Amino acid sequence: MKQTPHAIKHIFARNILFFGVVLVAGCVGPRIVGTFDGKTYTSAQQDYSVPMPQMAGGDRITGDDERGVTFRDDFGSRVSFYSLPFPPSLFRELTAALESGGNEMVLKMCFESLYGSATETHYHSEVLGGVMSCIYYKQPDSTKTAVAGFVHSKRVYLAEVGLPEATKFLTRDTDDAALRKQNEWLENRAVTLVQTIQPK
Numbered sequence: 001m002k003q004t005p006h007a008i009k010h011i012f013a014r015n016i017l018f019f020g021v022v023l024v025a026g027c028v029g030p031r032i033v034g035t036f037d038g039k040t041y042t043s044a045q046q047d048y049s050v051p052m053p054q055m056a057g058g059d060r061i062t063g064d065d066e067r068g069v070t071f072r073d074d075f076g077s078r079v080s081f082y083s084l085p086f087p088p089s090l091f092r093e094l095t096a097a098l099e100s101g102g103n104e105m106v107l108k109m110c111f112e113s114l115y116g117s118a119t120e121t122h123y124h125s126e127v128l129g130g131v132m133s134c135i136y137y138k139q140p141d142s143t144k145t146a147v148a149g150f151v152h153s154k155r156v157y158l159a160e161v162g163l164p165e166a167t168k169f170l171t172r173d174t175d176d177a178a179l180r181k182q183n184e185w186l187e188n189r190a191v192t193l194v195q196t197i198q199p200k
Contacts, residue, residue: 032064041069043083048157048199053079068158076164081197084156087113095154103130103151110156115147124191131194133187143167144183148190152199159194161186 033044042049044066052059058074068082086094090109097105104123107130111121115136124131133148143165149158163186 030061030063032061032069033066034064034069036061041081043069045083046200047155048081048083048197050081050197053193053196055079078160078162079193080158080160080162081193082156082158082160083197083199084110084114084158086110086154086156098151098154104132106151107132107149107156110149110151111147114158122187127191128195131191133191135183135187144186146183146186146190148187148194150194155199157194157197157199159190159197161190161193 035042035044036052038052040049040051041061041064044064050069052061053071055071055073055077056075059071060073062070062072064070067084068080070078070080072078087110090113094106094109097109104125107123108121111119111132111134115134119134119136121132121134124133128150131148131150133146136145136147137143138145143163144167145163146161147158149156151157
């Protein structure tokens with residue numbers, strides 16, 4: 001049966017609408033509790049904002065909660081930002097140290113609480129009045145994560161940079177000098193990113 005031009009036009013429009021709905025549905029991002037305008041994320045508690053980090057490609061926000069927000073790219077790299085209150089068990093001790101100007105001690109205690117006492121930390125006194133960084137492994141055979149943080153208004157603000165999962169196989173046979181260089185680069189990346197956090 002030969003279709004009229006009107007019928008063909010109707011079928012064409014219907015197909016365009018169908019593919020448009022599919023395309024939009026495929027692009028819908030995760031529901032977030034903060035706000036994100038495509039360039040800057042603001043936490044649900046309105047206590048900080050941070051611009052979307054520059055990543056290797058296809059970077060996008062993948063989720064958030066009352067603690068922080070995570071961005072990922074197409075290669076599996078991760079950048080997360082967090083705003084955490086002082087741990088209740090350490091609050092009095094941390095507050096006293098902070099009031100006496102002991103930023104390094106405060107950060108050291110917070111990092112030990114969050115990432116373990118065996119983690120080797122580095123203090124950068126020239127950055128934001130004091131920034132601490134480290135390399136962290138959640139499990140012995142997991143990928144490495146670089147962390148950097150600073151203290152503001154009795155809260156710890158953190159940036160985490162996680163390598164793609166596949167990279168853990170690439171570094172097993174890396175010599176010590178190359179591994180130190182890689183860790184230094186990764187920590188510097190975290191230190192750079194933590195400076196983009198804007199506390200309110």
